[in-house]
Amino acid sequence: MSGPTANETWVIAAGDTVIKKMVESGLVGLAPLERLVYCLWVADYGMRNAGDLDAADAIYPQFQSDARCIAKHLSLQVTCEAFSLPRSTLESEYDRRFEQICDEIRDAEARVSHLPPLSPILKP
DSSP: OOOHHHHHHHHHHHHHHHHHHHHHOGGGSSHHHHHHHHHHHHHHHHHHSSSSSHHHHHTTTTTTHHHHHHHHHHHHHHHHHHHHOOHHHHHHHHHHHHHHHHHHHHHHTTTTTTTTTTTTTTTO
């Protein structure tokens, strides 16, 4: 049995950081990339703990549509494509796409800090 990948460790840590910020400022207080990290964390939580996205829906029902919209806003093609898939396809392809999604989001961290907030795009 192998240990977690660097991206598995990252998504847990990054998600924890975002959740702590949400406690203080709410979902609306998150920057676009932080909100995308939260969407990914929610999806990952469901997939790793239950093998599907039902738990993700219970935590944050619009995680998939928000992830798709934010990824498009941030020009993250791999992530946008993944979260644009039908739910059943996303579930079946999640493990295969996970590393690329994480890599793309992590690579974007430095270049997206200048983007405007998502308020006109997403509702809290």
